[in-house]
Amino acid sequence: MEVPILKQQHYLIATVQAALTDADLTHLRDALVERVGEFRSHAVIVDVTALDVMDSFASRTLRDLAYMIRLRGAETVIVGIQPEVAFAMVQLGLNLEGVATALDLEEGLAFLNHKGKSRGAGSNLSRN
Amino acid sequence: MCVEWHVTLSLIADVRRLRFDSIARFSQEVVVMVVVVKSNVSPRFKSQQDTEFTAALLRELVAHLRQNRTQLRQEWARRIQEAQLLTAMSEEEIFAEATSVYDNYVEAVETGTFEALQAYARNLSERVIPRGVETDEVVGIVLLLRDVLARSLFAKYQDDFDKLNSILDAYEPAANRIANTVAVGFVQERERIIREQQEAIRELSTPVLQVRERLLILPIIGAIDPHRARQLTEQLLRAIRTNRAKVVVIDITGVAAMNSVVASHLVQTVEASRLLGAMVIVTGLSPEIAQTLVTIGVDLGKMHTVGDLQGGIEEAERLLGYKVISIVEEAPQA
Numbered sequence: 248m249e250v251p252i253l254k255q256q257h258y259l260i261a262t263v264q265a266a267l268t269d270a271d272l273t274h275l276r277d278a279l280v281e282r283v284g285e286f287r288s289h290a291v292i293v294d295v296t297a298l299d300v301m302d303s304f305a306s307r308t309l310r311d312l313a314y315m316i317r318l319r320g321a322e323t324v325i326v327g328i329q330p331e332v333a334f335a336m337v338q339l340g341l342n343l344e345g346v347a348t349a350l351d352l353e354e355g356l357a358f359l360n361h362k363g364k365s366r367g368a369g370s371n372l373s374r375n
Numbered sequence: 376m377c378v379e380w381h382v383t384l385s386l387i388a389d390v391r392r393l394r395f396d397s398i399a400r401f402s403q404e405v406v407v408m409v410v411v412v413k414s415n416v417s418p419r420f421k422s423q424q425d426t427e428f429t430a431a432l433l434r435e436l437v438a439h440l441r442q443n444r445t446q447l448r449q450e451w452a453r454r455i456q457e458a459q460l461l462t463a464m465s466e467e468e469i470f471a472e473a474t475s476v477y478d479n480y481v482e483a484v485e486t487g488t489f490e491a492l493q494a495y496a497r498n499l500s501e502r503v504i505p506r507g508v509e510t511d512e513v514v515g516i517v518l519l520l521r522d523v524l525a526r527s528l529f530a531k532y533q534d535d536f537d538k539l540n541s542i543l544d545a546y547e548p549a550a551n552r553i554a555n556t557v558a559v560g561f562v563q564e565r566e567r568i569i570r571e572q573q574e575a576i577r578e579l580s581t582p583v584l585q586v587r588e589r590l591l592i593l594p595i596i597g598a599i600d601p602h603r604a605r606q607l608t609e610q611l612l613r614a615i616r617t618n619r620a621k622v623v624v625i626d627i628t629g630v631a632a633m634n635s636v637v638a639s640h641l642v643q644t645v646e647a648s649r650l651l652g653a654m655v656i657v658t659g660l661s662p663e664i665a666q667t668l669v670t671i672g673v674d675l676g677k678m679h680t681v682g683d684l685q686g687g688i689e690e691a692e693r694l695l696g697y698k699v700i701s702i703v704e705e706a707p708q709a
Contacts, residue, residue: 326652330612333650337643342650349652350619358652 250275252282257289258359260352264297269304276312283321289363291316292355296327306341313346322362323347326355432545436528437485443527448477451516451523458519460512464503472499473516480520484549489556496560504564513561517554524550581607583614589621590691591653592684596629604640611644615653622694623648624687628659635671645678654694655679658687 248271253260259282261275279291293309295301313323326349328336336342349355440447452473455461461469475495483492500513528546532539576597583593593611615623625641627633633641645655657680660668668675681687692699 325650328650330609330616330647330651333612333647334608334643336650337647342646348650350616354619354621354652 250278252278254282254286254288257363258356259283259286259288259291260294261291262294262297262352266298266300267305269308272305272308276308276315279312280315280319283316283319288321290322290324290359292324292326292352292359294327294352294355295325295332296329296351299329299332301328301332301336301341303339303341306336306343310343310346313343322359324349324355324358327351428541429545432541433484433487433549436542436546437481439528439531440481440484440524444477444481447523447527448473450527451477451520454519454523455516458515460515460519461503461508463506463508476516476520480553483553483556484546487549489552492553493556493560496557497564500561500564504561504568510558510561510565514554514558517557521550521554577603577606581610583610585614585618585620586688587692587695587697589619589695590624590688591615591618591620591622592624592626592688594626594629594684597631599630599633599637601636601640604637604644608640608644608647612647612651615648615651620653622654622656622691624656624658624684624691626659626684626687627657627664628661628684630664631661633664633667635673638668638671638673642673642675642677649677656681656687656690658682658684 248265248267250261250263250267250271252275253262259279261279263275267275275293279293282288283291291312293312295309298305309325313325316323324347325343328348347358349358448470452466452470455469455473456466461472464472476499479492479495483489503513525543525546528539528542532542581593581595583591586592591611591614593607595607599607611623611625614620625644627641641657645657648655655678657678659682660680679690681690689699
């Protein structure tokens with residue numbers, strides 16, 4: 248099942264709708280890494296609210312995704328991890344180190360806007 | 376055989392002085408000894424005849440116990456007081472309880488069924504536990520009764536060793552099982568009470584409180600076992616989601632000690648909260664806990680710690696962009 252990727256101004260938003268196979272995940276990763284350059288996006292938000300299981304492959308893929316996106320010059324925020332999933336992940340040692348996380352899509356957007364503002368202040372010159 | 380039986384009896388008498396937790400281990404040894412004694416001295420197999428023989432002996436035994444009811448009961452009550460057991464109860468109460476225990480005991484020996492005795496033991500435990508009767512006392516009095524009755528059997532059959540042997544063969548298993556039943560009943564009742572209390576404590580367990588928009592505090596008081604730790608985490612994660620918290624202050628001033636399991640659980644909670652987008656500040660680590668955590672090598676890199684709860688809340692407010700200003704300060708002092 249393919250995950251739709253929506254472009255919302257400077258952000259790309261991918262909302263996972265149902266459990267994904269490993270192939271789907273890899274595909275999502277590749278598609279996001281590809282498009283972040285294509286659309287010159289500042290950030291990527293991956294919404295995993297619908298997932299009630301997150302295995303080691305999924306969390307590793309998400310982490311790799313975040314690292315790759317960073318290398319492509321953008322940010323990644325994983326949003327909507329369920330409390331049970333979060334605790335299970337931590338117990339398995341999958342703690343998405345170095346990856347930004349937020350409660351839900353709204354929080355993720357707020358986080359990015361806040362960051363963008365502070366960054367925008369510093370890069371006024373290049374924008375003009 | 377008789378000498379060895381005495382050895383067994385004195386062993387059991389020793390058991391009485393031990394705490395109950397060591398009794399389980401010890402009594403196994405006793406049982407092993409009894410088995411060894413039995414197999415050395417009387418290696419015989421059970422046949423139909425034997426069973427009938429045993430039944431006849433049991434009847435004789437029960438008749439003896441019934442006949443001497445008053446005297447044996449008094450002897451028992453006297454021994455209880457002598458041994459200073461059941462000090463929480465008055466003399467009359469002891470005698471009344473002794474009477475019903477005695478009757479139940481004889482009935483259990485006679486019928487070989489222990490349900491009635493079990494029920495009685497549970498009922499008795501329910502009544503005496505709140506009055507501070509200890510496990511060793513209950514086990515002690517049952518073992519005393521066992522001794523008193525065995526003594527009376529020795530006295531009765533002292534001229535006829537074979538008969539005594541056979542009677543004891545019939546008596547011992549029943550008596551052992553009775554002692555076992557009563558002790559287990561008592562301990563089970565205790566455990567039930569402890570379980571109930573634990574439940575009650577858990578009910579009172581730690582609240583997750585919102586002190587400001589997007590700021591939660593979780594004051595933890597008392598010992599944390601893995602079960603409670605897990606419950607706390609679940610509560611906290613759920614509260615983070617419902618309150619949309621950004622910062623959580625966990626205050627562990629009231630936690631006296633922490634082992635490695637609980638410590639790593641705390642670290643896991645911090646990480647799980649981060650996955651939900653909330654930052655955790657831990658406050659109030661006592662010197663002892665700090666020492667423990669460093670000694671057992673908990674990874675503290677991910678923990679944001681602040682000295683006390685006030686500092687933690689101030690830090691959280693700073694992170695959330697709040698600024699608390701005293702309005703009194705602005706007014707000029709007279």
